[in-house]
Amino acid sequence: MSEVVTTTPGLYPLPDWAKDDLSDLKGHQKADLIDGTESEEIEDAYERVRSEYVDHQQSAGLDRIVEGQGRWDDMIAHPLAVADAVETRGIVRYYDNNNFYREPVVTDDLAATGDVAAELDAASEQVDSGLQAVLPGPYSLADLATDEHYGDDGAFLDAVADFLADEIDAFPDVETLFLLEPSLVENPPEDGEDERASEAIDAVAAAADAEVVAHTYWGALDEKVYAHLMDADVDAIGFDFVANHEDNVYNISEYGTKDDVALGVVDGQNTLVEEPETIAERIEWVGDNTPSTDFETIYATINTETFYLPVNKYEAKLDALAAVNKEVMLA
Template identity: 75%
Template sequence: MTERVATTPGVYPLPDWAKDDLADLKGHQKHDLIDGDEGEDVVAVYERAREEVIERQQSAGLDRAVEGQLRWDDMLAHPLAVHDSVETRGIVRYYDNNNFYRDPVVTGDLTFDGDIAAELEAAAALTDSDSLQAVVPGPYSLADLATDEHYGDDADFLAAVADFLAGEVEAFPEVETLFVLEPSLVENPPGDGEDERASQAIDTVAGAAPEGADVVVHTYWGALDEKVHAHLLDADFDAVGYDFVSNPEDNLYNINEYGTKDSIAAGVVDGQNTLVEDAEQIAERADWLADNTPATDFETVYLTPNTELFYLPYSTFEEKLAALGEATDIAEVKA
């Protein structure tokens, strides 16, 4: 019997009170203080906000809790934006939407940093290891979002980013699940040769996960090209994430035509739209997926929003968490 697990890709919106508090600290605006060495007052705001979003996930009944990535003003580019060998320069559009991030320009070796591990250690103190989920950008997406002025070769740069992320992941505490977010595989798909290197880079990061952790490579904003999908499956991880909000038919085609991993993550909640799906709708989408993949008996289906959630107003974010947690309860009742 397939297990349904309620979770999210993380990268949450800040609680409204936290936005206000940060605005009062030195006139804080987006990016002003996020450089890896924030002052004590700023750190205290983020600590309190972290506690709140973890409690929200727990009270919503989610099966996995993430740290929230509330400091990630630069979204998936954050791990580079706070690195000592990276200069943050001009503002760049974040994929094809109205969000922006600072261009992380790599000017030196990408050595170990520990920023994500420190956040995760703080989250680990607030929840159990068997429900804790780590979140990292995928190596292909992180390299795609960055500018290289050090390595000088696209293949070398991707490999360096993968090694950097693997080093960060190796420092993680015990977790149940690791979500590796790879929207660039859809938004800016790798070409011939590069698709194989992207798969190898993901394999490098997945191989660094804490022992026993399930690794989910989550793609979104559409569907993977067939060849990219095939190369992705060559990497050694546990589940591919598919966006069944933006492009359900093509993602379904990839699964039924080419197969997938033994488990999948199903993006069945819209991470960008303020319309809140109720629990019954979410459960019905999961049922639709099961009905339309008759040849595949998944071990686990991670029910998740299709994208990061920072796009949403905080109150809407809370409502979507509650509906998502309730959806797996409905599935258990039906079973």
């Protein structure tokens, strides 16, 4: 018997009212909505957004509550985009989809900003228990950025890991930390670099006084990348069973996984809303197809950010996910 903990990787879509209000307040360029110097009116709007995010998650009954990342217009590049040592330049495509972010170019020594910690502090005022932090993993954050300061890929990755670890040091108490690592799938590290990526994730995880999930998505990891990721001292690895269930099952069956696991079983990019029974069947399918693995805790989650979805669809998906039985019998 495994315990099912329902959660999400955050990055929710802005409510329609917020899109309109923020557009009016900050002009019509989406990339300028975040510059680290928001006016009081902008701060008030984001506070209302955060409150709506938290209220809906709690009313739905999700086990872990995220801040929602309404300010993260640069998506998982956000923590760098607001750093003093970073210049945000041209608009670039976010992986291979139709979303875009400002390219963060590191021009000086990175130092923690406390930006994400401040968001979590604000969310913690509404959340009695189950608060979950969300950060980009160090490999993905370094992959999305450009280095004009450190001069070496390895040194840059280490600096990004240190930057994230320092950010975590300022966090309030959280129960879980999701490190989002889509670049491990989308732009996998080469031989030698895969071990360094694992070490960087390990360094970030070590800074957290929480259960840490290294969540990968938009496909499955290459075997060698996965084998090295297993060396990182995280509590769970996340798998996107919407985008690629066969290869993810293979990795778990061939190389094992942690005692806990995160299963991306709700589609964060498709407007079709899954029924709770369908979500439960997907969880059970993983168990049936990995009979040698006994998961203690299953983090049932949306596979990707829901940033791309209409608000009513993402909210319906949260409702369906929260309604999944909290215990499932796995073969």
